[in-house]
Amino acid sequence: MTSEQSKSRDQKEALVAYWLEKAHESLQSARSEYESGRLSFTMNRLYYAAFYALTALFRDRDRVFKKHKGLRSALHRDLVKNGIVETHWGKFFDDVFESRQRGDYTPMVIFEQDQVEEFLRQTEGFIKEMEKLINRF
Secondary structure, three states: OOHHHHHHHHHHHHHHHHHHHHHHHHHHHHHHHHHOOOHHHHHHHHHHHHHHHHHHHHHHOOOOOOOHHHHHHHHHHHHHOOOOOOHHHHHHHHHHHHHHHHHHHOOOOOOOHHHHHHHHHHHHHHHHHHHHHHHHO
16 A cells, blocks of 8 residues: 555545544533433434434545435435445434424424434444444455
C-alpha cells in the first residue's frame, strides 16, 4: 500500500468514526430531551442519531450524499432491497424521518411518550446494526 492509499484509508476511517460519534452524541441528547419531557426535540435528535449512523455506513463504502432524501433512497435501494439490512430498519428510518419532519415543521404536533420511548429503543438498535455492518466490511 502506498503512503497516499494509507492516508486515504486513514481519512476514511476518521470520517466514519466522526459520524458514529455524532450518532452516539445525538442519541445521548435524545435521552436527555426525553428525560426532560421535550418529546418533539427527542424525535429530532433520534432522527439525527439514525441519520449519522447511516451516513457512517455509507461513508465507509465511499458513498456521500448531499441530501437526506438521497441517503434515505440509498438505504432502501442498496441495503434493504439487497437483503443487507432487514426491511424493518428501512421502515424504522422512514418513520423516524417522517416523525422528525412533523415535529419540526407541523404546528401543534404532540408525540406520545410510549411512542417516543419505542423510537428511542429502535434508534439504539439501528445504530448497533450500522456499526455491525461497518465492522463486517
